[in-house]
Amino acid sequence: MAKYIFVTGGVLSSLGKGITAASLGALLESRGYKVALRKFDPYLNYGPGTMSPLQHGEIFVTADGCEGDLDLGHYERFTKTNTDKHSDITSGKIYYTVIERERKGEYLGATVQVIPHITDEIKGCITAGAEDYDIVIVEIGGTVGDIESLPFLETIRQMKFDLKENDVLFLHVTLVPYIKSAGELKTKPTQHSVRQLHEIGISPDILVCRSEYPLSEGVRNKLALFCNVGKSSVINCMDAATIYQVPLVLNEEGLDSEVIKKLGLEEREYDLSKWQDIVKRIKQPKDTVSVAVVGKYLETKDAYLSLTEALLHGAVANYLKVDIKWIDAEKLEEKMASEYLSSVDCILIPAGFGERGMEGKINAVNFARTKDIPFLGISMGLQAAVIEYARNVLKLEDARSAEMTKPEHSQNLVIDYKHDEHYNEEMGASMRLGSYVTSLMEGSLVKEIYNTDTVTERHRHRLEINNKYRNALESAGMVISGNNEESGFADIIELSSHRWFIATQFCPEFQSKPFNPHPLYNAFIQAAYKYKQDKNNLSGD
Structure with a gap:
């Protein structure tokens, strides 16, 4: 009993x-x-x-x-x-x-x-x-x-x-x-x-x-x-x-x-x-890395609680302190991204819903991609990354998400609801929710990070990468390195030409623990620290 x-x-x-x-x-x-x-x-x-x-x-x-x-x-x-x-x-x-x-x-x-x-x-x-x-x-x-x-x-x-x-x-x-x-x-x-x-x-x-x-x-x-x-x-x-x-x-x-x-x-x-x-590691770090979190629910940090803890877990595993710079995505729509992002060691876009702040997140992705700054996108962060790539690499200037605009306002919905061949309003209320298995591509960065063939991660999203654009994205250099084999949906993207650029449909932070940090957050913090060291070496510090 x-x-x-x-x-x-x-x-x-x-x-x-x-x-x-x-x-x-x-x-x-x-x-x-x-x-x-x-x-x-x-x-x-x-x-x-x-x-x-x-x-x-x-x-x-x-x-x-x-x-x-x-x-x-x-x-x-x-x-x-x-x-x-x-x-x-x-x-x-x-x-x-x-x-x-x-x-x-x-x-x-x-x-x-x-x-x-x-x-x-x-x-x-x-x-x-x-x-x-x-x-x-x-x-x-x-x-x-x-x-x-x-x-x-x-x-x-x-x-x-x-x-x-x-x-x-x-x-x-x-x-x-x-x-x-x-x-x-x-x-x-x-x-x-x-x-x-x-x-x-x-x-x-x-x-x-x-x-x-x-x-x-x-x-x-x-x-x-x-x-x-x-x-x-x-x-x-x-x-x-x-x-x-x-x-x-x-x-x-x-x-x-x-x-x-x-x-x-x-x-x-x-x-x-x-x-x-772990308390000793938190209190006595060897150095600090700064992380820009570009979000929309910044009035309360509880909105990103698991993400904040996962970043801490990744930092502690590397004997580091994480300094989170909270950046309102809407401000990146009004001013140059460089004003907010030039001094950070990495950029993260968390999960979210709705159109508000999306253009600012896309601008943050563009800054991270073009300046070769370590980037991690979570759920909506992946969607922003795909839209940015479609607009600026595939030259689809009207590339958007179905959540951002009605289909008649765009010919290129690179992010769409599950049945992406035809827009279906009724599908908007359904989500991929809970654990799903993702197969990792041989030779990819995520395969190296996870060191396994498949991973089980927790999802909470309505939208997916539109498979009609999959070949074009891959031909232009985007690597779709994680797939849900059962549904055919893309779960992870990365850029092999970038020092560290990964985005996921799932939310890896839900499975991170202080004594067992999530592999992606651990690797993300490592990449950020390496970027910081490279910057310091170039500047002579």
Whole structure:
């Protein structure tokens, strides 16, 4: 039987429940326990797939094609777990399933209510597949006091009594703010947050207290007394220089030992040396590479969270620091690309949707190609690369994507929906989503980087390279080095005449981990550093 850890949050959002849950999962894995992590969000959307990245942040794609919350990325990067459709549940999914069952008569005419029908459905999602794990960590989105969270909180309250006493643990992440004018940490926000939990019928077993400064002995005693927990269950999680330091911080505070004791698990030896090594590499790099990320969702960096982490992983593997220059693609439509891109060591165009900023991305591709600067294009970045090449090498001045313009405005849709022979409006709502196998071309740069014949990568896109232009592109020097053999779609392009120019239909960042950086990001950072060294040698530095 699996044991369950429920992670709740108080005071305010963005406290780091996801990082806390992922770090605890990493600590328990280091002791040999098999851990699953899941995110339950209270919003009524069916899932985050149709939500704006500016509001919700990145959409993380699982191998089975689930469009999930960005915290799923933290779970996969910190642990061995592979998230799936069971890992991301929303109120929308729960209510949708219950209403479907009601319409089919499965409740035999009973009045459908939050209790027991909604709460029972939530329980079913929590326990689905749990028999394969020792511990299931469930993060409840939002904060205590949100009206949308009440069905989830009621469900986990019930589970405390449905299961054996030491099979369920409540971990509450809360804020202990420092008031500068008073010169002290304040415990009242945490006390009020815990009191709200008590009113619901949940008594936290462990408090993880976020703070800018260390908790004094007096503050710990006060929190323990007023929040009805043992002093050893008051865990201080101070702000860290990197998120990969959090497992070490929580271990030093004794979180994993406290969890093991309260769940009645066997105390086992553990080794956190790999976490210590990666923190050392992040804090003590030998040099820096600068990366221009030309995007359109720059109001929040969470929109490109996995990409940012993948760049860090590639840098750490090479004992480097990555300096990301965020560049608004629309600005490259107004000014010369050289004003923004001349000083960087490499250029990356991330995934995205829609026409906004596309011309700026095409200008960035042109700068990277003509100036021989290392370039990596992801999904829309590949589309921009193909359009730029078609316009400036094939001389198809009206080359465009079907997403940019209606077909009557262009004779040359080099990027089109899946059925590219004829424009089909209805196909616009379908995507290649989840894992697909790509065959790599012998003698190509990607074959050398991956060192394998095929790769399985995660996709999230509607558009493909129009196969009608494939021969012309290849004849003009573009190498289509990765193909989906089943569908005939092109998945990877590169330019053999360029020092390092690769673009992919898939999003490789979804599979990058700190201890196992994705080969493409690793090679991209290596190429950027080599370019930087070559520049310095030419300038005499």
